[in-house]
């Protein structure tokens with residue numbers, strides 16, 4: 001883990017991890033539009049995070065200025081491209097976990113969250129957060 005004092009981000013950041021059910025009819029093109037819009041908007045809003053899509057579910061980690069973040073969450077609740085949005089964890093962090101990603105996208109090909117949770121016998125929010133960070137590490141090695 002990086003030392004908090006070396007992270008270069010003195011202010012606490014808000015974060016949120018949620019799960020939702022993707023609209024069954026969602027196409028690959030529509031998914032690309034979601035990721036592209038998210039990346040563009042998040043850059044302007046100083047938000048970072050990741051979106052994992054697997055077995056018809058979305059898991060999204062968002063972090064940044066709390067007010068901006070909570071405004072986006074309200075928009076997300078109204079977005080009919082997904083349903084049953086459930087907040088798994090939220091709070092503040094001393095530093096961002098995804099400082100270099102406006103919205104990193106992953107799916108089962110990058111790593112299976114379901115398989116990973118099953119192996120660990122633990123599907124807690126912190127376990128899901130650990131998985132999301134782990135696949136980032138794998139992708140960084142692949143770059």
Ligand SMILES: Cc1cc2nc3c(=O)[nH]c(=O)nc-3n(C[C@H](O)[C@H](O)[C@H](O)COP(=O)(O)O)c2cc1C
Nearest residue numbers: 034037038039041042058060075076079081082103
């Ligand atoms: C699963 C999912 C994740 C999304 N993630 C983001 C996001 O990280 N940032 C964002 O601005 N919009 C995201 N959106 C889109 C928003 O719900 C909303 O459509 C968009 O912010 C509206 O942008 P606009 O006001 O520029 O039209 C996401 C939508 C879905 C279905």
